[in-house]
Amino acid sequence: MKPYIYITRKLPDHIVEPLSQKYEVHMWEREDVPVPRETLLEEAKKADALLTMLSERVDEEVIEVGENVKVIANLAVGFDNVNVDAATRKGIAICNTPDVLTDSTADLTVALLMATARRVVEAAEFVKQGQWKSWSPLLLAGHDIHHQTIGIFGMGSIGEAVAKRATGFDMNILYHNRSRKQSAEERLGAQYCTFDELVAKSDFVVCLAPLTDETRNIFTKDVFKRMKRSAIFINASRGPLVDEEALYRALKNGDIAGAGLDVFVQEPIGADHPLLTLPNVVALPHIGSSSVDSRSKMMELCVENIDLILSGKEPKTLVNKQWVLK
Numbered sequence: 001m002k003p004y005i006y007i008t009r010k011l012p013d014h015i016v017e018p019l020s021q022k023y024e025v026h027m028w029e030r031e032d033v034p035v036p037r038e039t040l041l042e043e044a045k046k047a048d049a050l051l052t053m054l055s056e057r058v059d060e061e062v063i064e065v066g067e068n069v070k071v072i073a074n075l076a077v078g079f080d081n082v083n084v085d086a087a088t089r090k091g092i093a094i095c096n097t098p099d100v101l102t103d104s105t106a107d108l109t110v111a112l113l114m115a116t117a118r119r120v121v122e123a124a125e126f127v128k129q130g131q132w133k134s135w136s137p138l139l140l141a142g143h144d145i146h147h148q149t150i151g152i153f154g155m156g157s158i159g160e161a162v163a164k165r166a167t168g169f170d171m172n173i174l175y176h177n178r179s180r181k182q183s184a185e186e187r188l189g190a191q192y193c194t195f196d197e198l199v200a201k202s203d204f205v206v207c208l209a210p211l212t213d214e215t216r217n218i219f220t221k222d223v224f225k226r227m228k229r230s231a232i233f234i235n236a237s238r239g240p241l242v243d244e245e246a247l248y249r250a251l252k253n254g255d256i257a258g259a260g261l262d263v264f265v266q267e268p269i270g271a272d273h274p275l276l277t278l279p280n281v282v283a284l285p286h287i288g289s290s291s292v293d294s295r296s297k298m299m300e301l302c303v304e305n306i307d308l309i310l311s312g313k314e315p316k317t318l319v320n321k322q323w324v325l326k
């Protein structure tokens with residue numbers, strides 16, 4: 001019997017083709033609707049491999065029922081939706097998609113920063129709604145980006161790619177990680193600082209750290225109060241790093257000047273969410289890596305990792321380094 005692979009969202013046929021030739025592949029048939037939880041659990045019971053989306057909870061229950069599962073390939077670099085410890089205990093390899101999405105996500109992060117600072121979305125709507133009646137000296141005046149200080153929380157692959165782009169704007173670059181990154185300091189002139197310094201000194205606070213127990217809710221009311229009143233907060237990592245109620249209050253009260261958000265605590269965010277009522281918020285639907293090229297590479301990498309593991313080989317991008325090939 002051929003190994004059984006379940007893919008939790010409809011992917012293009014040409015991407016799945018290399019798997020279909022060798023394995024029994026089943027796929028949730030909708031591109032725009034997530035797989036129902038019951039279906040995921042039923043399919044996990046039968047599967048040797050799962051290809052999952054970041055929007056799904058791949059928790060202990062899924063891992064427990066997946067008695068034959070050998071690999072879970074998650075279509076994202078972030079893996080906070082997967083219970084990695086439970087998977088490791090059961091000998092399941094967890095794979096993600098680092099690097100192939102780095103530049104696209106950095107491009108989008110900078111686009112979000114620029115759109116928020118220079119009020120691009122507000123200005124475009126202003127024109128389309130026929131509100132543009134005359135040129136005026138301070139019409140939709142925004143914040144400069146060039147020569148300002150950018151503070152990157154999470155100077156990993158994407159953080160460093162954002163910093164590289166920031167050098168093109170002659171920005172002063174601060175960063176905070178748990179460990180110093182010499183390459184970013186030498187190559188890009190980035191300066192290491194504490195989280196508190198980064199928050200207090202940056203004109204743009206850019207969140208690119210993964211969601212972990214340490215980073216959950218790290219952007220609190222107190223943190224927003226310590227930012228400059230002219231600061232712009234950009235979140236392109238995960239929503240739950242932020243206390244959204246505190247962010248809303250900070251934006252409403254003028255404690256900070258604006259926010260550009262690609263990610264939210266609850267995704268999709270409801271259209272009636274208070275944050276979306278604020279003119280100084282630019283909100284995007286979690287599209288950091290969403291260029292056709294990067295998303296195709298991410299899907300191909302998942303497919304390749306599944307094939308490697310089911311063929312008894314080492315995967316290309318393994319999350320749980322303790323996992324061993326049997």
Ligand SMILES: NC(=O)C1=CN([C@@H]2O[C@H](COP(=O)(O)OP(=O)(O)OC[C@H]3O[C@@H](n4cnc5c(N)ncnc54)[C@H](OP(=O)(O)O)[C@@H]3O)[C@@H](O)[C@H]2O)C=CC1
Nearest residue numbers: 078154155156157158177178179209210214236237288289
């Ligand atoms: N919006 C979108 O569509 C996308 C969002 N993402 C998000 O971006 C995140 C980063 O991706 P990527 O750059 O590839 O990942 P990396 O692993 O390369 O970088 C993560 C960085 O965060 C730092 N970090 C981790 N924990 C902490 C902590 N507690 N305090 C301070 N710094 C910390 C790490 O440094 P150190 O270990 O030294 O602390 C590391 O430099 C992903 O986890 C994902 O959540 C990614 C792609 C697209």
Ligand SMILES: O=CC(=O)O
Nearest residue numbers: 075076077078289
């Ligand atoms: O959010 C996207 C990811 O790849 O992580």
